[in-house]
Amino acid sequence: MEAAQLATTATETASEELSLDIRGLTKVFGGLRAVSDFDMTVPRGGLYGLIGPNGAGKTTVFNMITGLYAPTEGQILFQGQELSGAAPYRITRMGIARTFQNIRLFQGLTVLDNVRIAFHTHSGYNLVEAISRLGRFGRQERALTERAQDLLAVFGLQDRQLELAKNLPYGEQRRLEIARALATQPQLLLLDEPAAGMNPTESETLMGLIRFVREEFALTILLIEHQMRVVMGICEWITVMDFGQVIARGTPEEIRTNENVIVAYLGHASGREL
Amino acid sequence: MKRLQVPSWITTLAVALLAFFGVWYAKQGGHISVYWYQVVQLAAITAISALGLNLIYGFNGQFSLGHIGFYAIGAYGSALITKDYVTKWSGSQTGALAWMLAGQIGLVFALVLINKLGLPVVKKRISSSLSEHLAPHEANTLGTLAVLLISAASLAASVAVALGLHALLAPALETIISSLPEGASRPLIFALALINGGSIAALVSYLVGLALLRLGSDYFGIATLGFAVMVYTALQNSDLVIETMKGxxxxxxxxxxxxxxxxxxxxxxxxxxxxxxxxxxxxxAMISVREDEIASQSMGVDVTQLKNLAFTMGGFYAGVAGALYAHLYGFLHPSSFSMIKGFDPLIIIVFGGLGSMTGTILASVMFALVIEGLRVILPQGFEDWRFVIYPIILLLIMLLRPSGLLGTSEWGWLRAPLPPERDIPVPNRSLRGSAVSASSEEE
Structure with a gap:
């Protein structure tokens, strides 16, 4: 008991340097072990990748980090703080934002409102002020709108602000989703298949965008991706999952030639590369 | 671009004033009968109630069938107060008012107390400190017991608060009301009764929402329908508790x-x-819950809190509408609050457009006028055909305009204001600037 306590305090000091520290994470749906004993650390400022064949459990890991699923077992530490069991909105307010595999914008609302909703936590006025239009309302609402517009301008969407989100072309929807996530002012950004459905030129642009966003907003980024070009192109470190378990981790170079990974993706490994 | 435009609030104010004085003039000049005067009022009352439901269903996306229950609570809750003023059924002119105010404040006190204590945390703490000496299930049971005791104690405290408040309020209200002249005390009592009708309904809807809002949308609809049936049954037997409600x-x-x-x-x-x-x-944020609940909570929106807010506010609107309804005819019967009647506001908001205040107000007026207008138009003995004709009209409109009259669009001042015009500075390092290749613009 005491030894274990000592050990956790020791690792907790170390985890101050870490953005994300996941230990023994497990999720069981009925009889299915979707994620089993998953470990992963992401240092602050890192750009890490999480890959694996369909159904490997990647999105389940994301859903547990963001609080949409409660882990069956295990621990998730974000900057040294325990996350598991917290409500999704609290986790977002602690500084984790995400995008979704199949874009989840507020389709029927304007581009500007999509971003302004993400600023809700930082609106700076209360309900009484909103209804009476007194106090801080006028000033804060204007400031909030301007911040949302400025953020849209960074993503080249400033001319689209009054359009409905559903009317944007696909690539712009992806960009808007990232802009919206950034409006929550995160330190860690989780991207779930940002390049899904993109052609090579588009995903090239996306890679530039991810690098840009990471520098501009001083972010730690963890992304799930199927397009090997993207993952290998920008990630510093990659974790590979298959059937809910980690089968490999390493730099893109190591992963490219890792036998387990090649077997998982291609069936057998006679001298092939990913 | 720099076209001179009349601000939207001026046009909206003008239309509102026109409608107000139009009806007022028609009544005063004797151009409409008392009957039609009441129909117009009923239309406005229905609009208030339907606005509340549109907030819950149209804007927040929670499918509620229990709206009529809150309408009924507001109606009876306010009627008890004004009837007291007229007939002193409780023994004094303000007895019912004092009891209701004290009871509500006591309940709010209990809710705040329980919320502030943070019972889940307390339970966890007690259980974990006990678990050093006891088996886990024993510690857990004792923890639950402790929490129940704390809840009971805070409820008892709130009853004490309510009783104490009543002892203070009752004589104070009595003196205030009896010292005022009739012309001042009557509108005061009426205003208090209206607010009270709304606040009782809001309080009940907060409690109902607390229990039911975690259910998914369809299940929530069925559960709230159950609530409406409960209210209906309670009203039928209300004379067993308060004689003057007459069941x-x-x-x-x-x-x-x-x-x-x-x-x-x-x-x-x-x-x-x-x-x-x-x-x-x-x-x-409330509307974002309707659009996509998962995305909404992932953007830091406290979805539960906003659902509760919408449901409580919607309940308040229903309560105030019910209170106005109670004092329109001076007679209340449980059958006015049956399940079938409960579909009226739902029909109105779907017809007017889910998520449109303009549509709701418009549809309420049309609904009242069509139902009552058909009564006049149809020949004697065919009045019941109204309920054939108006569904056909509804059917046709839903087939031709499935998203209702207005969809989610609004008119005039009710619209979302445009962001103030300004030149948005494009930062040097934007996607359009240097960092990324320009190909992203040609998607």
């Missing part, structure tokens, strides 16, 4: 104080409150 025989002796200025004033005031709430960060 299934119908409550009589309520002063018919609802007039066009009261009803229209209530509608305008509540519409302004709702519009201002919707066109703020809270309102946008």
């Amino acid at each position: 299934a025989r119908g409550m009589v002796g309520i002063p018919p104080w609802s007039t066009w200025p009261w009803v229209a004033g209530g509608l305008v005031l509540l519409a302004i409150v709702m519009r201002n709430m919707l066109r703020s960060s809270h309102g946008r």
